[in-house]
Every structure is written in C-alpha cells, then in structure tokens.
Amino acid sequence: MKKGLSLFLAAFALTFTQCKNETYQTASTTDTAVAAPAQKEYKYETVPNDPLNARVYTLDNGLKVYLTDYEDAPRIQTFIAVRAGSKNDPADATGLAHYLEHMVFKGTSQLGTQDWAKEKAELDKIEALYEKHRQTTDPAQRKKIYHQIDSISGVAATYAVANEYDKILGAIGAKGTNAYTSVEQTVYTNDIPSNQLERWVELEAHRFGELVPRLFHTELEAVYEEKNRTLDNDGWKVMETLNAAMFPTHQYGTQTTIGTIEHLKNPSITEIKKYFDKYYVPNNMAVALSGDIDFDEAIRAIDAHFGKLKPSTAPTFTVAQEKPIAQPIVKEVSGPSAENVSIAYRFPGMSARDAQVLSMISAILYNGQAGLIDLNLNQQQKVLQAYGYDNQMKDYSVFRLGGSPRQGQTLDQVKDMLLAQVELVKQGKFDDDLIPAIINDNKISLMRAYERNSERADAFVTAFIYDIPWADYVQRPDQFAKITKQDVVEVANKYLGNNYVLVYKRNDKNATAEKVEKPSITPVPVNREAQSAYYSQFMAKEVSDLSPVFVDYKADIKEAKLKNNIPLLYTKNNENGLFQLYYILDMGTDNDQKLGMAVNYLRFLGTDKYSAEELKKEFYKLGTSFNVSAGGDQVYVTLSGLDENFEKALALFESVLQNPQPNQKALDDMVQGILKARNDAKLNKGVILNQALVSYAKYGPKNPFTNVLSEKELKAVKPQELVSLIKSIPTYEHRVLYYGPRETDALVATLNAGHIVPAKLKPVPAEKVYAELDIKQPTVYWVDYNMVQAELIFLTKADAFKKEMVPTIRLYNQYFGAGMSSIVFQELRESKALAYSAYSSYSTASKKDRSNYITSYIGTQSDKLPEAMAGMQELLTNMPLAEANFDIAKASLRNSISSERITKSSILFDYERAKRLGLDYDIRRDIYESANSLTFDQLQEFQKQFVSGKPQAILVIGSKDRLNFKELEKYGKVKQLSLQEIFGY
Template identity: 85%
Template sequence: MKKGMSLFLIALAFTFTQCKNEAYQAQSTTAATATATAEPAQKEYKYETVPNDPLNARIYTLENGLKVYLTDYEDAPRIQTYIAVRAGSKNDPANATGLAHYLEHMVFKGTTQLGTQNWEKEKAELDKIEALYEQHRNTTDAAVRKKIYHQIDSISGVAATFAVANEYDKILGAIGAKGTNAYTSVEQTVYTNDIPANQLERWVALEADRFGELVPRLFHTELEAVYEEKNRSLDNDGWKMYEALNSGLFPTHQYGTQTTIGTIEHLKNPSITEIKKYFDQYYVPNNMAVALSGDIDFDETIRIIDAHFGKLKNKPVPAFTVAQEKPIAQPVVKEVVGPSAESIAIGYRFPGMSSRDALVLSMISNILYNGQAGLIDLNLNQQQKVLQAYGYDNQMKDYSVFRLGGSPRQGQSLDEVKKLLLAQVEIVKQGKFEDWLIPAVVNDYKITLMQEYENNNNRADAFVTAFVNDMDWKTYVNRPEEFAKITKQDVMEVASKYLNDNYVLVYKRTDKNAEVAKVEKPTITPVPVNRDAQSAYYKAFMAADAPALSPVFVDYKTDIKEEKLKNDIPLLYTQNKENGLFQLYYILDMGTNNDPKLGMAVNYLRYLGNDKFSAEELKKEFFKLGTSFNVSTSGDQVYVTLSGLDENFEEALALFENTLQNPKPDQEALKDMVDGVLKSRADAKLNKSVILNQALVNFAKYGPKNPFTTNLTEKQLKAVKPQELVSIIKSIPTYEHRVLYYGPRETPAIVAALNTGHQVPAKLKAVPAEKVYAELEIKKPAVYWVDYNMVQAELLFLTKSLPYDKTMVPTARLYNEYFGGGMSSIVFQELRESKALAYSAYSAYSTATKKDRSNYNLSYIGTQADKLPEAMVGMQELLNNMPLADENFANAKASLRNSISSERITKSSILFDYERAKRLGLDYDIRRDVYESANSLTFSQLQEFQQKYIKGQPQAILVIGSKDRLNFKELAKYGQVKQLQLEEIFGY
C-alpha cells in the first residue's frame, strides 16, 4: 500500500520549465484533433489540451470510456506507466474489508493464457477452491472450518501443478521494467511500471490482457502473504495511530469505518466470489485510466493503447454514496500503545480535494509547516520546544484530513506538545503571521514542482490524482493560479471554520509489553512454482522482437566540466538546461569517524544565527529567496549544500557563506540540543528498524566499537562548549574540498560568482587521515538477537566477502537479478509464492561503496514468529543450493541489458555518479562492464560465484523478535545464540 503522504504538492502541480514542443504548445483550444500523417485512412483521435499546461499533456477518452493521459518527457528512453482504477477500500463491502487490496495482489497472477500450462484442468480445480472458500466463510464450527481448509490446501496443491508462478513478473523483468508494483488506497488501486520506451507496444498488449479478466490462482499462498502484511501493520505503531485517527474523524464514512488492509476476521474469511464480483464491477474501462509520462510519440501511443485496451467492454459502475459525517462537537480522544517512542497526533476533517476550502487548506498547511520557515518550523522545531513536530494535509475525494503531530522532549508531557501545536493553529486563525509568508509559500510551490516535474513518476502521478478525484485536467492545471490568489483573509476564515475543538487526538503511549494482535498462521503446504514451465502466451510474447535501444554511458571527461577556483579548489560542473534551479555542494573527505564533535557541530548550526540575522531570521531569509542550505556529515565526508532559484544565487551564497564564517554561539540552544540528542537516542532504542538495520548490522560488521556507536557520551555532550562547536563550523571551509555545481549558468559565470562569493583562507588545510574501523572476520556462525515485543520475527543473514573488485561487479549484478532482487527472483518465488513464509524476502550481494572495503551478502526475511523454523530452513537451502532455472537466468540477463540500454544518468546525478566511481578507484561508468558482460556470462559462472562467495560461508544471523515467541532451539542450529542488550549495540 502506498504510504500516506500529503497530496498538496501533487495537487498543485505547476512549474515554469520551458516547453520543448513549440508546435504543440501553441495550441490554444481545449480540444483538438490529431490528424494522421502517414495513412489518412487511419482513425483520428480527439484529445484535450490545456493552455499553459507545464506537462503539455494530451488527454484522450476512448470509445469505451477509458481515460488516457500522455505527456512527452525525454529524459531517458523510458516511460513511467500508471494504470489507475477508481475504486479502493472505501468500495469494499462492509462484510469483506480488505477486498480491494487483496484483489490488487490477484491481478498479478496472470490470465486464462498467461501463467497456466493447462487452463481447462486448472480451472476445474480453481472452481472447487472457490466453492470451498464460500463454505469456509459461512461455517462457524471450528473443527469443520479446519477440515474445509485442509481440503482447500490439498486442492490448491493440485491446481498449482497446472500454474506457472510469476510469469507476469518474469516478462516485466525480462523487458527491463522497473518498479513493477501496485498500491491500494481508500479510493484507488494503481498499478505501476517503469518500462523501456521500445517495449511500449508489448507492455500495452500484456496489460490489456491482464485487465480483461481475473484468474485467482495461487490464492491461498498469496492470502498468507497478505496475512503477513497485516501482521507487519500490527507491529507498526505509526500505522496504528493512522487508523485510530481516521476512525475518530470518520465514524460513518468508509475512510474510518474500514481499513485498506481489512480486519483480521475478514482476512480469515475471504471470498473469491466477492473478489470476482468487485473486479467485474469496478475494473471496467470507463472506471480506469492509463497515465504515461516519458519518451513517447503521442499519435503512435494512443493508437497502440486503443488497439488493445479499446477491446475492453464498458459497464455501469456502482454509484458510491458519500456518508455525511456529523460535525465533531468536542475533541475525540484515542490512545494507542506499543513499544515505540511516545508521540501525539491531532487530526481535523476538511472537505474533499475539489473544494476551494481544501485548496486554502494547502496554504494553511504550508504556513504552519514547510520544512524551513513555517510557524511549526520556527516556533517549535527551531526553538527546540519539542523534540520534533510537523503538519501536513492529505486531500482525498470525499473529505480531506489535516494532521499535526509531535514528539516530546525529555520530561515533557504529550499534553504539553498538544498545547504547543494548537497554539500555532491559533496564530493562523488570528492572522498573526507575517505578510511575506504567503508569497514565499507560493514561490516554494513553484520551486518544488519544478523539481517534481523533472521526474516521470511525479508527472504520471499528477494524472492519477486528477483522475481519481474526478477533476478535469483544465481545473487541475489551473489550481496553481487559484492557489496564488489566496489571501490572508481567506486563510483566517477557513482556519476559523475548520480548526476548532473539533479535532481527534491520538496519544501514542510507550508500553514495551503491550498485547499485540495477530493473524494466526493457517496450515499451508508449499505449492510448486513450476519455474521451468512456460505458458503458450509467455513463449509467444518472449519470441516477439522489440526495436533495439543502444546504451549511453557517462563519459566523465566530456559530461563533466572541470575548472579550478581560487586556491586550486576543484569545480565539477554540469549545466541545467531545463529550468532555473541550481544545486551547489562543498564536499570534504572527513567525517564523524575522526571526530564525533563534527556531527554535533553540524547539528548545532541549524539552531544558530550569524552576525546579521538571528537563527529564525536566517531561515526566513533563505525561504524568501527560494533557497535552502544544509550541512550534513557521514563517517568520512561532509556535505555543505545550497540549492534553489539561480536568479538569487549571489544573494543566497552571501547569506550562506556568512553563516559558515560567522555563526553566533548560543548557550541555551546548545543545552536544548544536547537534551534533544539524549531523548532521540533513547527513542532510537525503541525503533525496531534502527535496532536491526543499523545497530545490529554495524555490531556484526565491526564489533561494539563501530561507526554507529561513534558518539559522545552523555558526560562529554554536556561538557561541550558553544565556542568549541562554532570553531569547528568555521573550520569547515578551511579544509581542502571540492565544489560541485548543477545549474543553468555557463562555466565562466559560475566560476566568477564562486571566486567572489566563496570565502576561503589563502591556504587550505589538508583533511586528516580517515579513521578506518576494521571489519571483523565472520569466522564461525553466530546468532545475535534483540528482544522486541512484536508479532513477526525479522532476520538478516550477513556474510562478509572479498574487498571490492570491479571485475566481480557484472557477475554480482547478474546474481542479484537472478537470485534475490525482485518479484521474479528465486528467493521471492520460493519463500513467498511457493511456501508463503513472508510478505517480504530478498537477498543481495552488495559490492562495497569504497575501495579497499569488503563486499557483503545480506539476506532478509520477515515472518510470523511461529514460522521461523521453516523460514530459516527455506532461506538457508536457497543460499547453499541455488536452483537452476534456465528461463529465469535468460530473463535475468535480458533484464540487465534492457535496463542499462534504457537508463540515462543525467543532471546532477552525473556528478554524484562520478563521486561514487572515484571512491571505488574508477574513472569510467562501471555499467559498461555489466552491459558488455551480461550476454556472455553462463549459469556455470554464476554458480561458481555462488559456491565461492555464498554457499557455506559463515554467517552472522541477526534477529529481532519477542523472547516469548522466538524459537531458540531452532536458532541454536545455526550458531551460538547470544542475546544483545541495547546498550551493547547502541554504545550508550
């Protein structure tokens, strides 16, 4: 499911980029006719356009009602595709919640032709399974239900002998598609792919077939994956807060009465019949849209889409009656408990996206919180009155939600955080914010969406937003103009109308021993995936040719201009020819491994002013200029970043440089920061992702003294003086560094601007030698585990390999593609599709990011704790005995070549690709080696790689789970089991 993000940036989609197709831009009508040129007898297609549309989009409506949104953006010979169905969890029957989401999973299972070896025989078994599920659903006797499920399990094994698992995923992988996935939300289900442009016609044919019929094959193993997805949500305190907030805001509407993933009870009683009914009702062309952005030819593309999707028959779509919520008369208070850190959420109900009040809500949201100079940014986060706070709007079709949230400082109550947040709301209601803020917010939208529209994903997603919200494209495109008309009076009126004591308040309390619900594991017999079999459809599809694409590799010598600034400071430069934005970086090869105080100083800088402006004024000035700055550190590097509107480059640079040269120490800010660091450290110990992926992984690689635990002690933190940190900040530009620039200026202009504005001493100091943490040899198997109250158990299998060697990269890339990198990989097929052991499982041989450092093999599985024995056996069997699947291997090779031939490294990515290459001792684009080797590599070579570097290698197995649920006898089979305390792996 798609994460819950604010829709305001997508909704207010606008930019000031130059339109490259002038003939098309010149059209002034909102309806035009595309006239065939090569063959006059060809069908003509009417389409809509909108004046001043930054996407230069064409919107077609086929005769069957299918909406087609197209925009041409040729950053690479690839196309971002979205197929949107205007139906989501709000359309689920009340007695079968989670249905839309489960259907989403089923749409990947193939058709009567794709994914089957013998459809007639398979169908006979699938019909039996469907009937048994109906019996199971309508039976209450536990013993009888168990017997019926045993029959389902048995017949499913028979049906699976006729199926071919993951054929759809294999095809997409082979043609070089990326991001093959889908998401279900409250009112939409959207299917995503990023495909090479030369594969468009094949992709369209495949998708039209897929959406023409539903075949719920391999149903019960996929159902188990959905169970695991539900269990993951039950282990996620943030998700529980989200559901609690919605249930309070929408006691009548489906936004709150039913969740997208569904209830445990409904998941345990699925109905294939109901799923088919839903598909037949909603998956019809007049309720769907195809949205494409990328390297396309408009006329050719619409003909291809019509030729295939035009065959689908339209049907009446069930009307949805919007439940009218009663006003909330007084605060609704809810509480969520769990092991993660405490926090608070406050939600307000607003009208749906099409209303003007929702547009004003976007302004209110940004006035309160924009990441730089909003009221919450300056009054709470900047002044460190809370640990952190935020606010954002989530605009949906029927209603919208405005959410505030925050985390307390040490000793601060959640009610105190609530009071501070509500005080910011009152400032908005009373209009007590400065007049410059609204124009600055409008300007910030322009900048943000210039950046958004440099990405095909965001461009296509804008279409989906308009379609799902029943908004014609003209209205959508004109929203920015309407947004810019919003006045302070509008803001005050709308805020006063909706932001009162009519909120829902959710307290998230920390309880490490809180009872956790779970979906119980049914008995499932692994089913065959038949990876060597192929359907007739698959064979025909793979035999067809597509026009070839030639790869384009980065040539660092020609694609990057190199100049010298004063004092021989290197400047690496790539020109932005698309819009008026710039990115500027000062990069130093030194970091926190040498001095933990460096990280502390960088953090301190965000709370400081300079000799001209206070910290708050400084944030305002940058925001007014449409720019932002940041300083960040890693273990071995410092990044000083300035970005924004190039027209304000000189002014922003002067402000930026003065901040580095003259930071003003602030004792109170330092004290508050130290207190915040200590609270953040305590909260991190309650975060299972941080525990597993950072603390445990670093412990296994380096031991207790490692980059993650390189921190000042509490005593050391409290002893640091403001001037000490200010001196470190001032010293940053005095060390040897290089400058990276991506922007619209020509080389002489940027060199002149930097030579004038970049303040450095006459002689730069050499950066200190890096402190390198020695990597431990994993000589014998070991199991490290941390106790955490959760339904699932999450496991990482870590193996140390050789130091980086560029000659290994092609084989490693192919191994990952074949073995564990996607939905058509061996790991996914076996552990999810066949054995139903996990919602998420993967394995990857990761090459080092720096010369002389080691490669590692890292495998992951998240599974219900009582399935841990089978999960560990399953993963170990694959790691030690990689199965041969000829078709999978051929597809993996094709996928690599098709992906690389259609990839283009452009814009600022060229600079950072060069930075990565240098750290590895390379002076060329390593993808060239991968592409040239892919065809010649044999499975024997891949197997040799696996046997040499993966099979039988001693592992550090890292486990997080509940001590009451973990099977320690099983864990002991894989090495000496050792419980680690949080103090050991966090270093504090």
C-alpha cells in the first residue's frame, strides 16, 4: 500500500446481466439567441441490466474511464489503475514497480518544489551516484558513494516541500489516500468529496504526467523497513515459498512484489524513470470512479486534463509457460508464529472457463457456512482451523488450502483431512442443493458489495486489469449460475490431482531471520511552512461548499415496542432486499466468563430437529446467516440475509436459541481447541503487543484480556451449564435493532409472533468495571520475541471522556498524528527515515466515565530503536509548530465532515455509540461547528496540558539479542514481562 504493498486476493464478486450496446453523450440545447460553442460528444458503452448502470469511455489517447453514479453520500471513490505490477519488473531490478509507486507521491517539477532548477541539479547528481553505486562492488567505495548520496540529498531536500501532494488531498477532505502494487497492477486510491472532483482530476493528471523521484533515499529506507516487516511475517514467507515452487518459470514465483534484498540495496533511479515512461501511459491506464457523479461533468473534466497525456505502446508481456507439476513439491518454512500447513494447485488465468468453475469448487469446499471444509472439519472440530480460497490472476490462478492443527495433531494429519475434502469434490460427493445455494449466496454478496463505492469502483479495476470487456464482466454471474455438478467434477479431476505444492510452516522461536541493513541517513528538512507555486495556485481555486448532514436520531430512527415492552429501533432499507436483525444485551464476559464460552459452544450444537451441520445448511439455503458474540459488556445476537426468507430464518434462529442440544464431545473438542488457540496466540506478535501488553499496562495483571477460565475451570464446565446460559440470553432485558425493507407494522407483527421471550424479562446484572491504573511513573514493559524489527507503543492515560474536548481532540489528531501529512509521519518517516509505520492518536473513550488514552506507535529496525524512541518522545514533548499544517488540518476536518453521510444500519450503531458516551445527538455537529473557531494557540495549549510531559508506559516487543537496554532505561524502569504474566495463563 502506499507507501505500501498489498497482496491481491481475487475473491471476485460476480455480477449479472447480458450484452452491451453503445450510446452517445450529447450537449443539451437551450433557447438562446446566440449559439453556444459545440461541446465534444463522448462515445461510451453501457450494458443492459448492469447493476452499476456504468458508463465506460475510451479517450482519444486510449485512457479507459469507468463511471457509476451512487449517491449514498456526496463523495466519490477513485481508483487510478496501471497495468504494471511486479511481474513487469526487470529480472535484475525486482521491486521496481512497488518502489515507483512510492515515488509517484513525491510531486513533479512544479508540485513539491521551491526552486526546481536548483533542485533538479542536485537530483541529477543523486541519480548519477546511484548508478555508480549500483555498478561498484568494493564495500568501502560503495560506502563512500552512499555518503555522497546522503550529503547531496540533504542539499536537494532544502528545495523540496515534503508531502505536498498529501497536504492537498488532506485539505480538500480526501480519505484513504494510498496505493498498492501487486503482480499485475499498481492502483492509486482516494475517496474525495464530490465538489472536489475537478480539482482532484487536475491534480492527478498533473502528477501522472511527470515523475520526479525526490527524497529518494529516505523513501528507500522506508521500503527497507517494509521489507523487514515481511521478513518478520511468517505468513509472507509461506506465501513467497509457495509461489516460488508453484511458478518456477513465471514471474509470479521468480519475483516478489517488494523485491530481493540485493536489488533493494542497489536501486536505480534511471531504471525507475524508464519503467514510468514505458508503462505509465494513458492507453495502459484506467480511471475508475463511483459515487455522487454527474457523468457529463466528470468525463469532460477527465478528458480536459488526462486527455493531454501522450499515448505510447506499453511493452508486451510474454507469458512464461509452466510445465505441469508431476508430483507433490514439498517445502518447509520456520519461524516464531504457530505452525500450519498450506496446499496449492495451479489453474488457468481468470478469463478461462475452468477458472470460473474453480470459483465454484472453492465455494463448495469453503464458504464460511456450509462448505465441505466448513462442515466436515471446522464444524466438527477435527482441526483448529481450516480454509480454502482461489486467487485468480491474469496468466494463472492458484487454489490454496490451509489448516492449523489441534493439540497433538501433526501437520500431515491436517494435510490428509484437507485432501480428503478435495477427493469428495472430485467424486461429486456433496449435496445437490449446494451449488444453487452458492449461486444465491453470490447474489447476496454482490448486493452487499455494491452498497459500497469502494467495491463498485474495484469491479472496474478488476475488469480493466484482467482485460475483460465490461459487457463480459457483467455476464459473469449468468455464466457462473450455469455451472453444473458435472462441470465441477470434471474440472476438479482435471486440476486437483497429485500435482500440488505443500508448505509446512514449522514453529521455531529461534529461526534465523534475514534483514535489510540500516544505511547511514542524515535527516532531511521537510520545510513545513514552504509552498510551491503550484500548491498556492491550486488551493486558491474556489469550489462550491457542501453542507453537512448530521444524524437526527429521533427523525432517522423509528422506534416501536415489541411485546413485554422490548424496544425496537429500526431504519428502512430502500435499496435492496437484505435485512440485518440484532438482539443486544448490556451484559458480557466481564460478568460471566462462561458466557463467552457458551456463545462459542453454540456454533457446534444442533437443536431438537437439526444437527449442527444441518442447521448450517438450512441457513445457507435460505440465504441467511446467524451469529452470537459476547464482548466484555455486551452480547450481540445477529441474523442477516434475504428479507424474503425472514420468517423462515427467524423461526430457525429462535429454535437455535430455545433448543440447543448439549453435546459432550463437542464441548471436549472445543475446550481442547481453546487451549491450543491460546498457545498459538502467545506466538502472535500482534496479539502480544496490541492486546496483551496494552491491557496489562492499562489495568494491571488482572484485566479484561486475562479474564479467562483456567485450564482446570474449562475442563470442569458441563454441557448443560453452557446450554442454560444460551437459553437465558433472550430472558434478559434487551433491545432489538432492524435494518431492512419491511414496514413498521409488518415488522412488529412478525417479531411479536416469532421472537420467543418469557412473560417477564430479567434485568441484566450490574456491570463489572475494571479499575484503570494511574500511570504515575515512566515504565518500560518489554516482551522477548525473535524478530528483525522492534515495535513499540508509548501509552499515556489521559482525562476521562468529556464531550467538550472532542472537537479539539479531532483537530489535534488530524494535525499531529493521523495520515501522511501529519507531523509524526513527516518527521519520523519523511525526514528521518526511521519507520515504515508511525502514528499517534489521542483516542477518546468508548464509554462515559472511562479514560481517554494517547497511543503512539512506531515499528522500526532494532538498531534504529534508540533514534526512533527519541524522535517520538521529542514530538510528544515539544510538538512542532506549523501554521500551514494547522490550516490544512482544519480544512480537512470540515471538508471531511461536510461530505460524510451516516446511512443504512450505521445510523443505528452510531446511536448505540452515542448512548454509551451519554450523548443524544451526533457529536460531529460540535466538531464541525468548532473547527473554524479553534485557534493554533488553543491547540498548543491542549498539547501542553494533556500530552506533553505526561508519564508513559512504553510497551516494546523485540528480540533480546537485538534490543538496546541501556537506551530503554532512559525512558523509565525496564521490566521484562513473561507471556504467562500478560496472557494470564
């Protein structure tokens, strides 16, 4: 992703309808005495019955433009896609496409510079030195050259304006400014207010017209850190090992998106420029937009700016032909995380008919509810976890199976069980009604997906990158719906044989990890107060304002009473035939640890009429699903799906709550699974830092995270105890939330008839509250974990929640620690190249009478930890002052809120959140109204009063062999914590 990298998993939503036709956009006429200048007519394609009602244009220079109008909010999701990914990297410069992605954010000869002539002279020197560095093998000479690069980079940076592109996007209210590179594509993302479309188009056309690789060596260090993060991630290592064995000839396996360590150490600005000139041409690119769009205005703006880009023929990609895999290829990967096994098969690329059948095979095996793996392995608890999915690419596809063993199980046993499910498909041993249910489920998934502009625009990206005409893409669901059981069996037997790659992921806490060594980098200036002439002119252009719309809980939520005075809150779905139903109880696992165990147990139980497996099938056939979850202080009982089957699903749903049948074996298996999952959690560095350590620092050894039953207590629980707890859920006071197409009276009547409750509901028990610790003295808590990087969090307990502080907090976060134009990102990444990821957030409590917390994170190479800690601490203590950044933060806040719309079921949950904070109105109103009046002096005073100098708990995870403990001691008393201490078991 931006400045980052994303694995593209093509779990494609399938759409409906038939053929295309062509139409023309023409100028409207008016009664006027003077003829208006003729406007250009734009030819576009449409497809009958297209659920997106899309228009697909091709500009004169070959640029594809996909537009769909969806007015859920006055915002537009934008994707700019380039058919150039890591498979297009030169073999001697892998990672180039990804690194270029980072450079495209650095500006142009006009954007991001104070004096282009002087800056260019220095950039040319840097480029030449990198070429010399690349061709030099003597270590001493290389070091000398890099010292020159570092020195000249400091000079060049004095003329640059760091993050000026990001500043513009922030100021206009954009969100999700990012990008990702994968094997086939590089895609640039933004979510913008609709009134900013023309300015956004101008800006994007400008930056895609010219590449200026400024601030190159600090950004290269960020990519080094990104590489180190992948080296610390066992999942990435498994994926790369699997791909290398699956594709020994094709670039899918011979190259990785982020590149090799050797190539990262020897970058070439010259090669990056060549790549940009070859592939970043309009006839190899697409602009995909979904949102509040006027088609005529959008295409004219895009043509006016992107139409100026000159076309050129992009290099033809020659697909390397892989030989068939004759027998299983077995590989091993070792690392500190939990063990697992992966199996992968090679299939044809996405456009092939067999690849569509693969999508069906994938869903037959694993769909989250009623697939063979779901029912035969996960539901029956024969493994700790198992899954399967298809990753469809342009030249080839991959079908991957994976599983984690239970205690005492071998990876081979998991492998054999996964392969046994494949054999069932090959033999056609699955229910005849499973394929129709999968087709139905895909229709539902598509309805849900197309409620989001990001999914709508992403459908365009998929069609473009995989070179699928939009008419053909729209027809894919019809083709999918025609797949027969015979098709499945034939394709499964054709591809799913003894021709797989098998990767064993072994647990080894002491496994040696590679790393990219830290080069010597001198921090460069970011010139916060400086502005390019382009920036000044751009920001001076006026746009029409958008008026904010706040939720009016009384007007936007209908209220009614069900029998026994149960509150019903609902909003109507006017878009499609889907519903969401919730029963919410204000009690949870803090009150009773067994409650969480009970709702987990429910997944494995049948009723007096159906077995557990039969229940899953019945819900799946109805196009519905149910779930019961318990948090610390709430229980959520959820039913969702097709409203046309609401009555049947509700009856089935209620029978599950009323008549769960105890099952001793299911309980025994579940307990063993819980114990294994707990052990695996201790091997997960994300869980260790973000959950276990944070909870320990906030509450001490006895905290919500450690509030679990001991092994002895788990094994002593009886099935009937848990069944009784399940049955008791509807007997407590609760409220019902509904989002769907039903009218009030019909909904109330259906729920009164179908929702089974006793004559008198019991009050929920008083909440158990964990006392928050006062962090009075600076303390460093650290946990040993074998990793290349070190990750740390500065945690400060702040004041209790006060609604009056919320506007200032939001503005402070926008200015200081959120996003790529924030102070934290600029200083720690852009200037000092200390981290790939760094942020700081003053987080408001989720409930009244609870404390706010300041959480500041940085992940960096272990030998850079002292500099990273000093850098973050300095920022928290002495916040840099930049009036320009403050003005951007204010504009961003107002523009974002004025274009936000809380709709659909989100209205209900926004109300739920407000109630927990003691509010009866949309707090965004206060933020918006205060944004203009808040001054920089007030923000500085807030920082001095609530942030600077406050005692901190500093949480660190890293390898004891790599951490600098003398440096850690500068920040407080250092205390090593064992996994048992922070996990409570």
